[in-house]
Amino acid sequence: MRLRSRAAILLLVMSLIAVACSSETTDTTASGDEPTATTAVDGSTDETSAPETTAAPSEEPITVRAAVTGGEDTLNPYTYVSGFPGWNLLMLQYDSLMQFDAAGEPQPWLAESVEPNDDLTEWTITLVDGVTFNDGEPLTVDDVEFTFDYFVEKAAGRFARDLRGVESVTTDGDRTITVNLDAPNPAFELVALADIPIIPQHIWSEVDNPEEYQFDSVTNVGSGPFVLVDYVEDQSYRFEANPDYFRGAPTVDELVVVVFADDSGPLAAIRSGEIDVIFERISPEQIELLDAADPIDVVQGPEFTTQMINFDVSKAPFDDVAVRQAISLAVDRQDIVDTVFLGAATVGSPGWVHPDKAVYNPAVAADQDLEAANALLDEAGYTDTDGDGIREFDGAPMSFEMLTNSSDSLRLRISELVSEMLAEVGIQVNVASVETATWEEAVWPGFDIANGRNYQMAAWGWSAPIQANTIRVAELVHGDPSIGFLNLTGFSNPEVDALAAQLLTEADEAAAAQAIGELQVLIADLVPFVLLAYPDGAYAYNSATYDGWEFIAGQGIVSKVSLLDPSARP
């Protein structure tokens, strides 16, 4: 019978996987069983056996083999695939005007100095002298101007978005560039100057269709510390150090990036020594296991991603601030961090801002208080009249569906825990695990909040850039959809609106800090959403091969900074 034999094969495969994996864990010298991984590693080992680098003739050249899951195409500004680690790998070959330091703050890099005017609409950038591209051509202000124009004209998704609001770019022909913005933008350094790779005009000016253009070894040129010398589609990338890098030669002579098909391959490969570092976050349950294995070490730090509960504030009973406050009081954030993330996360601040941020307001804190939550609900008239343990509002039980996306198993576990916690205060939450597309469509239809909302409660999370740039909190809470275009809960409050609007254009640093401090108190009090946790990033590496990895807050270890001499880092 067809179905039986198929299912039997599936079971057989599952048991084979179990057996294969068991041999990995008991015998760390065993080679990877994952076919893609093995071929990729073999292929790259052949190449590395004939080292061509001569950067450090006196010492043994250092080759670092890194694992990623999923290919990144040809890794140029138009073809790389993922925001992480694709952009990070791209930036090994290119430089931006500013570079993130360990705290995640942009520091001058290709730029010697970046000076905004008082109202943050005019930015004067002075270039470092004597930077050259890898083909020996000098990097000049003309290249910077060309880059800005090119990305806008040829609509390079992310980089064109970074440059929204740029009115004009002028150069003095020597080392100074002036960028004029149509409105004050306190985050211009973060979103644009530290994000955009500067491309060489002498090559790209001849490229009309960058998405189709095939770069070869001569034309694939940046100014970065590494040069991509070899690429096998969906298998591997080989980078060689650029010994003439303007901040000094990299500490690693060769970087081989091996493409794996799934998350488990790299974990087995780093144990067996086939790779030296995993360029992907490892999950919380792997941290202790890998850290215990010698010579593997794990480096951890804040990532600025978020895990939160959203509710539709425009509909009863979530339009009642008492209900929202009660939910915020009822959840035990520490328990979520300990149970789901095994401690590898930071407890969520009810005021949105990550405690590692300079503008974090320590006055807002979240402690579970079931008594206060129950009292709030009782006072507001949500009582359990029929004695079934669930409170009622308008005669209907307080029973809600909480959507979560099935592809994120940790978020699913968070939802289960929240459901358990809210049951303690008489609110029933039924977790519905749905396809990611269904979940997005319900919470954020068409990625445009003007389309409304089709959910009661939802487990949600924002990617790191929204938290990393603190003033983007305005986009989450402002009642006007043109400003608060990420306001998924339909929250609106005039006081919050005023502070958020001020934040977006405030040029005075002290006033901006004051505003965001007050805004955190308001958010904690009015609860437009419930922030549960900020998962930490954790990366595993083989310390015997290379241990210079630097964790950049909000970015992780995958950056050129990790591969440069400590004195050359920003």
Add this chain to the structure above:
Amino acid sequence: MTSRSLTGTLRGVIPRSLADRLGWLGAGIVAFLLGTAVFAPVLAPFDPAERVARPFLAPSADHLLGTNDVGQDLLSELIYGTRVSLTVGIVAAVVAMVIGTTVGLIAGYYPKRLGSVLMRFVDVVLILPFLPLLIVLAAYLGRSLTNTIVVIGVLIWAAPARIIRSQVLSLRSREYVLASRSMGAKDRWVIMRHILPRTALLATGSFVRAVSGAILLEAALSFLGLGDPIQKSWGSTLFWAQSRGAFLTPAWKWWVLPPGLAIMAASLGFALIAFAVEERINPKL
């Protein structure tokens, strides 16, 4: 089709008594699992939905199979999982048999036009790439126990339909059926009175076989995360084991192996019964 030809080969070789013994072994396994399912609240040391200890605990006296990624007792999960797996297996097989028997009866009794149209449809269902279709359907309909049952049921009815049709084809030309029809009996009456009862025995074999297949499919769907991940089934235990890395750590011994063996036992139990039953009832050529 290998398993069918295997059964065919075995039929000549294995003496009836051995088939019977295997059948009883299967019945024993199934009875044990049914007992576990019925008495789950008594047998399980903890509520499987309750977090009772630290996450990722190795087996100990308190938790014989350790705990899962949020600190729920894995042994209790395994015991309660019996309920979900058996329920899905049996109910999905009932769904499949209702569809399969109806189609088989109609196609066999009206073999000319209606029958050939129906059988071509059955052929289409049989040649559909099975697992991909199952995955697409499950993803499209959403995650719930009911959907899992329906999806499995509507995909495995075709094989029983063919078996039943062939029996009906032979029955409809028997003399007593012809006699009954020549005396003016209506089709409906003939089918209900003379045909259906004679196919029931054959259907039993198909049913037990379908249960066995449905249990495996439920496990496969849940393992892939397409079942209801909050339901405590063996497949969802494996799903969590996989998504929290247990396949790569020593935890596979207490987290992956037991539900895997349980799925195997349940499927094997029903398959053995089906083998013994078919040995007795299948018409010999």
